Amino acid sequence: MKVIKKDGRIQEFDIDKIKITLGYVSDEVKQPLTFSDIDMVARKVERAVLESNDNTIHSSDIQKIVLKELKEAGFNYIAKRYDKYKKDFN
Secondary structure (H helix, E strand, O other): OEEEOOOOOEEEOOHHHHHHHHHHHHHHOOOOOOHHHHHHHHHHHHHHHHOOOOOEEEHHHHHHHHHHHHHHOOOHHHHHHHHHHHHHHO
16 A cells, blocks of 8 residues: 655555554653554554555545544544644654
């Protein structure tokens, strides 16, 4: 699966990047997610991305999936900070 970045670059989908970002953001807001929480959210995100049945996906669509999964798991504050982080640094 290829990811189309905001600037048009194309990269391989890498779930580890999402895991790292989730860990960073949750630590930053002093609500650290456990490895188990991060893995659970990441698996759901990866499943949703792969179920799109497309060869490419836009990074903004991945961000929406991450936000949805965080909220569904009850991590609303982390979702809010993740969204801000992605907007500020991408």
